[in-house]
Amino acid sequence: AQSVAQPEDQVNVAEGNPLTVKCTYSVSGNPYLFWYVQYPNRGLQFLLKYITGDNLVKGSYGFEAEFNKSQTSFHLKKPSALVSDSALYFCAVRVPTGGFKTIFGAGTRLFVKA
Amino acid sequence: GAGVSQSPSNKVTEKGKDVELRCDPISGHTALYWYRQSLGQGLEFLIYFQGNSAPDKSGLPSDRFSAERTGGSVSTLTIQRTQQEDSAVYLCASSLVVGSTNEQFFGPGTRLTVL
Numbered sequence: 001a002q003s004v005a006q007p008e009d010q011v012n013v014a015e016g017n018p019l020t021v022k023c024t025y026s027v028s029g030n031p032y033l034f035w036y037v038q039y040p041n042r043g044l045q046f047l048l049k050y051i052t053g054d055n056l057v058k059g060s061y062g063f064e065a066e067f068n069k070s071q072t073s074f075h076l077k078k079p080s081a082l083v084s085d086s087a088l089y090f091c092a093v094r095v096p097t098g099g100f101k102t103i104f105g106a107g108t109r110l111f112v113k114a
Numbered sequence: 115g116a117g118v119s120q121s122p123s124n125k126v127t128e129k130g131k132d133v134e135l136r137c138d139p140i141s142g143h144t145a146l147y148w149y150r151q152s153l154g155q156g157l158e159f160l161i162y163f164q165g166n167s168a169p170d171k172s173g174l175p176s177d178r179f180s181a182e183r184t185g186g187s188v189s190t191l192t193i194q195r196t197q198q199e200d201s202a203v204y205l206c207a208s209s210l211v212v213g214s215t216n217e218q219f220f221g222p223g224t225r226l227t228v229l
Contacts, residue, residue, distance in 0.1 A: 044220040051215045106156035
């Protein structure tokens, strides 16, 4: 079965420190991978995606993610966290042969303390 | 430009009543998706539309749930005989063209509470 795992319900970091939000997937075929962010009382917003090519993908607000095929991972990273990065982050995967169904992870809540 | 809009933003209903949730996608977006986000849970895929047709209805939880899309634009998600477990935030998203590489643009959601 196709699945996406975000092993951490919550990540706590201090402002200015690097952050990592983890995502692993289990799909057949070559996946398309996405990260979305949900700020309090707001809808989900697209951050970045990996389709093909360079394994390191850069996105909005200084975020980046690295696709690792051998580890089936797509971890979200940022070199220096901001308090305003505090939000709920979702990893998502789509399989090219699976139509337009997108499978989302359960989400990871990021808390950045000043 | 205008984003995805959903109405109502909040809906409180009594168990057993029917509800209709509306989604207006971004103009020109051919793909439209419905998800459900329960408290403390991730996003659960319900259904997607390609134009007016719904190739994949596998995510609908039961036959009380149905959805339609008309004119390749507005979509309505209908829940009949609502149950308390239907309480959740219902999210709609759209994407520009048919293609699995496209990111989705989400609406603010409709918070449904079934008493």
